[in-house]
Amino acid sequence: xDRESASTDAxxxxxxxxxxxxxxxxxPEIVRSATRIIDAAGVPIAWxxxxxxxxxxxxxxxxxxxxxxxxxxxRTRVVLKGPLETPVGFGEKSANVTLRKLFETYANVRxxxxxxxxxxxxxxxxxxxxxxxxxxxxxxxxxxxxETPDVAQGLKIITRKGSEKIIRYAFELARREGxxxxxxxxxxxxxxxxxxxFKHVFEEMAPEYPEIQAEHLIIDNVAHQMVKNPTQFDxxxxxxxxxxxxxDLASGLVGGLGFASSGNYGDGIAIFEAVHGSAPKYxxxxxxxxxxxxxxxxxxxxxxxxxxxxxxxxQAVLVTLEEGRAVTQDLARQTGGDVEHAASTTGFTDQVxxxxxxQPASVPVSVRxxxxxxxxxxxxxxxxxxxxxxxxxxxxxDVMIESDLSAEALGDELSGMGGDALRLAMLxxxxxxxxxxxxxxxxxxxxxxxxxxxxxxxxxxxxxxxGLLGRISERHRWTEVLRLQSFDGEPGFTKxxxx
Numbered sequence: 163x164d165r166e167s168a169s170t171d172a173x174x175x176x177x178x179x180x181x182x183x184x185x186x187x188x189x190p191e192i193v194r195s196a197t198r199i200i201d202a203a204g205v206p207i208a209w210x211x212x213x214x215x216x217x218x219x220x221x222x223x224x225x226x227x228x229x230x231x232x233x234x235x236x237r238t239r240v241v242l243k244g245p246l247e248t249p250v251g252f253g254e255k256s257a258n259v260t261l262r263k264l265f266e267t268y269a270n271v272r273x274x275x276x277x278x279x280x281x282x283x284x285x286x287x288x289x290x291x292x293x294x295x296x297x298x299x300x301x302x303x304x305x306x307x308x309e310t311p312d313v314a315q316g317l318k319i320i321t322r323k324g325s326e327k328i329i330r331y332a333f334e335l336a337r338r339e340g341x342x343x344x345x346x347x348x349x350x351x352x353x354x355x356x357x358x359x360f361k362h363v364f365e366e367m368a369p370e371y372p373e374i375q376a377e378h379l380i381i382d383n384v385a386h387q388m389v390k391n392p393t394q395f396d397x398x399x400x401x402x403x404x405x406x407x408x409x410d411l412a413s414g415l416v417g418g419l420g421f422a423s424s425g426n427y428g429d430g431i432a433i434f435e436a437v438h439g440s441a442p443k444y445x446x447x448x449x450x451x452x453x454x455x456x457x458x459x460x461x462x463x464x465x466x467x468x469x470x471x472x473x474x475x476x477q478a479v480l481v482t483l484e485e486g487r488a489v490t491q492d493l494a495r496q497t498g499g500d501v502e503h504a505a506s507t508t509g510f511t512d513q514v515x516x517x518x519x520x521q522p523a524s525v526p527v528s529v530r531x532x533x534x535x536x537x538x539x540x541x542x543x544x545x546x547x548x549x550x551x552x553x554x555x556x557x558x559x560d561v562m563i564e565s566d567l568s569a570e571a572l573g574d575e576l577s578g579m580g581g582d583a584l585r586l587a588m589l590x591x592x593x594x595x596x597x598x599x600x601x602x603x604x605x606x607x608x609x610x611x612x613x614x615x616x617x618x619x620x621x622x623x624x625x626x627x628x629g630l631l632g633r634i635s636e637r638h639r640w641t642e643v644l645r646l647q648s649f650d651g652e653p654g655f656t657k658x659x660x661x
Contacts, residue, residue: 177208178466179238183231186216187440188450189244195452195511196242196459199478202515203471205463210234215246215257215440226257227264235265241433242462244455245440255304258435262297267426267433268324269331270295270405271461274412274422278484278524281496282417284392291395292339293412294332295405296360297426299324302402309641310564313609320356320401322544325363331427332399333371339397343375344368347384347400347408354656360401385411413437420450420492423457425465434462448506451490453479456514478517480525488513556622557653558584558615558646559630564608564639572638573597576612579633583626584614590658600660611658615646 182197184190200207212231219226226246235241241261248256261267275290276282305317329346336344346364348357361378368376379387381404387394388408392415400408413422419438426433436454444450456479463472482488486497494504505513565572569589573596577586589597590611596604614630616622627643634640647654 177206178468179208179210179240180462180466181212181231181234181238181241181243182209183212183214183241183243183246185214185244185440186247187245187442187445189215189246189440191445191448191450191507192436192452192455193242193244195507196455198511199456199475199514199518200459200463200471203475203518205468205471210238214243214261215248218257225260226255227260232264235261235431239431240462240466242455242459243433243435245436245438247440247442259302259304261433262426265428265431265433266298267428267431268296268298268327269427270297270409270424271335271427272409272412272422272424272437273461274409274416276416276525277421278480278522279486279489279497280417280421280483280493282415284415287393289392289416291392291412292335292341292397293405293409294328294335294397294399295409296324296328296400296402298402300356300402302406307642309562310609313564313607315642318353318356320359322359322363325360326367329360329364329367329399332397333367333374336374336397337371341374341396343377343396344371345384345395345398346376346378347381347398347404348378349381349404350378351380355654357401364399381408384408388412388415409437417496418492420454420490421457422454423461425458425461427465432462432465434458434465448508449491449504450507451492452507452511453483474518475514477521478514478519480522481517481520482510482513484522484524553650555648556616556645557648558587558613558622559627560644560646560655561612561614561631561634561640562642562644563610563612563634564641565610566608568606569596569604569610570599572610573612575637576634579630580614580617581626581629581633583617583620583622584630585617587613587615588658588661589613590661593659595658595660609641613646613658613661 182193184193197209212234214227214231218228246257272293276288299319299321301316301318303319307315309315332344346361348361350357350361385408388411413419422437424435424437436458438454441450460472460476488505488509490510491501491504494501573589580586588595591604594604
């Protein structure tokens with residue numbers, strides 16, 4: 163074997179395997195940009211290309227993520243991917259969400275900081291925050307039902323374990339990065355059990371991190387404050403839907419989605435992606451801004467322990483933006499530059515490669531979102547012994563009923579159906595009590611929730627619930643049943659408005 167062949171074999175032997183998913187629309191162009199820069203920086207990556215998204219949907223795979231891609235990710239445990247399209251009219255759930263769920267990447271991390279050469283309304287204020295979004299639960303669990311032909315329901319799932327994992331991640335990230343504050347953002351004032359659980363877990367865990375200021379704010383106030391005074395935020399941890407919305411807001415504060423990097427982290431696995439869409443109208447035109455995916459690949463390199471290369475690429479991007487000689491049309495438009503002669507995706511990439519080894523003049527070169535592999539692993543505090551010690555009691559049942567009757571007529575009928583064990587406590591429509599009559603005028607949607615509670619002095623059994631459903635079924639169509647329970651004497655359910 164000659165010396166050159168031996169050298170090539172040695173490089174291949176130490177190369178880090180990474181699954182790369184080109185994606186849809188402009189995805190292949192920005193992925194090519196990021197991989198070119200990484201290769202130019204001398205990082206030994208063995209790229210393993212795989213498919214997901216629109217092409218897979220078209221083949222008839224409703225998951226959007228074929229087994230070959232899943233197998234690749236199982237091997238490499240690291241993914242760099244372009245944006246994936248969720249087609250309208252075919253295919254099913256988002257392939258992006260499917261990937262996150264398949265590999266339990268529970269933490270979505272999105273930095274947002276002021277960048278040189280990118281003018282915004284907040285230029286000069288020094289915005290520098292990280293949104294840490296729970297990535298698997300909440301309404302993104304995707305559990306929806308049509309209760310009737312014209313009443314749809316989505317289940318909001320928040321668990322203690324999921325909350326602990328993401329809140330622990332946020333505090334550990336803040337500690338690792340030397341950040342001083344973590345803000346928990348919820349809607350616990352309205353959703354007292356779901357968002358409330360997230361808030362309570364945050365308050366329980368915060369004392370473990372005495373050096374970090376912990377605060378809770380209502381999510382709408384967080385959005386308000388982000389626009390009014392964004393520099394007050396450091397790390398924000400929040401539930402899935404809240405995080406989806408405010409992370410895009412944070413991106414808008416610093417220049418837009420074209421500059422928004424992100425990483426999805428699980429235990430021993432990570433997926434890195436730009437957060438913008440596939441922009442099919444620009445596909446193949448070599449005009450898209452690849453900065454978001456390049457900065458996402460920087461996060462990937464730090465995760466892989468390639469911090470020196472990550473620093474070099476990040477600094478080269480900042481130099482390129484700062485000097486503004488080769489910027490894509492979106493940034494040229496923002497700066498009032500010559501859009502017609504703006505740099506292509508390829509030209510921008512070439513300039514970043516040319517700037518490797520240089521440092522920006524106007525911004526610090528300290529790293530952001532360091533090696534996530536050194537984080538403290540989540541600890542689950544609620545084991546079987548904890549559950550065994552919780553006193554539970556069945557105290558009633560909610561029955562969802564489809565009916566054309568008025569609330570008063572339906573309530574009068576249901577009142578006699580509880581037998582000796584149960585009594586009708588109320589009927590509600592879309593969260594507002596409508597029976598017993600309270601004088602309110604509520605528009606009927608042909609769907610009610612009947613709350614039956616245990617008669618005084620009666621301990622309920624499963625047979626009591628089955629008997630109630632049997633009697634209701636003789637005259638009405640019920641669509642769903644929910645047990646009402648108390649835990650350690652505290653009700654595990656909320657009241658209707660006006661109950």
